[in-house]
Amino acid sequence: xxxxxxxxxxxxxxxxxxxxxxxxxxxxxxxxxxxxxxxxxxxxxxxxxxxxxxxxxxxxxxxxxxxxxxxxxxxxxxxxxxxxxxxxxxxxxxxxxxxxxxxxxxxxxxxxxxxxxxxxxxxxxxxxxxxxxxxxxxxxxxxxxxxxxxxxxxxxxxxxxxxxxxxxxxxxxxxxxxxxxxxxxxxxxxxxxxxxxxxxxxxxxxxxxxxxxxxxx
Numbered sequence: 001x002x003x004x005x006x007x008x009x010x011x012x013x014x015x016x017x018x019x020x021x022x023x024x025x026x027x028x029x030x031x032x033x034x035x036x037x038x039x040x041x042x043x044x045x046x047x048x049x050x051x052x053x054x055x056x057x058x059x060x061x062x063x064x065x066x067x068x069x070x071x072x073x074x075x076x077x078x079x080x081x082x083x084x085x086x087x088x089x090x091x092x093x094x095x096x097x098x099x100x101x102x103x104x105x106x107x108x109x110x111x112x113x114x115x116x117x118x119x120x121x122x123x124x125x126x127x128x129x130x131x132x133x134x135x136x137x138x139x140x141x142x143x144x145x146x147x148x149x150x151x152x153x154x155x156x157x158x159x160x161x162x163x164x165x166x167x168x169x170x171x172x173x174x175x176x177x178x179x180x181x182x183x184x185x186x187x188x189x190x191x192x193x194x195x196x197x198x199x200x201x202x203x204x205x206x207x208x209x210x211x212x213x214x215x216x217x
Contacts, residue, residue, distance in 0.1 A: 008182035019097035019158040024151050027105025035113035053103035057163020064168045088170040096164035101154035112146025149213045156209040
């Protein structure tokens with residue numbers, strides 16, 4: 001009986017934490033922009049930010065391969081600046097997970113900001129508060145429950161990302177193999193006990209995260 005490999009679980013946590021942090025910063029900014037600013041192309045921006053939520057994961061993975069591959073300007077620039085290829089690394093898994101988690105944060109943050117009374121923000125401005133101070137001391141605290149809920153769901157989404165991650169990070173045991181990819185690999189290899197253990201761990205974590213997110217609403 002071989003020892004169970006916990007590396008995919010650890011890597012999935014590492015990827016999910018980084019992806020959630022990036023998605024949280026970008027998603028809160030995007031949600032605030034969509035909720036508080038009227039500008040030409042706003043609905044187009046909303047559609048673009050929502051697109052990863054509805055695209056098949058393999059389509060998103062293909063786009064990432066094209067954009068980040070060695071032949072693309074972005075891929076060549078990253079290699080010239082940092083000396084490594086992003087594709088087929090665990091960092092590529094972070095990029096894929098971030099793009100899948102971002103729409104959840106944007107939509108939830110937008111809804112949370114829209115529930116904040118504009119009159120409260122205007123009152124703060126009349127008292128001399130600048131825009132950044134209004135955001136940090138009025139808007140963000142009042143929207144915090146929705147944003148925290150969004151962050152929890154984004155973490156759960158990033159934790160279980162599969163299709164795009166498999167395409168851009170690959171399936172390299174001990175290097176890029178996340179839990180979702182390891183489940184697929186174990187089933188294909190007939191290692192049913194390993195697959196069952198990974199499924200139970202991920203299911204328990206996802207259930208806990210969804211429960212926490214629901215409690216925050």
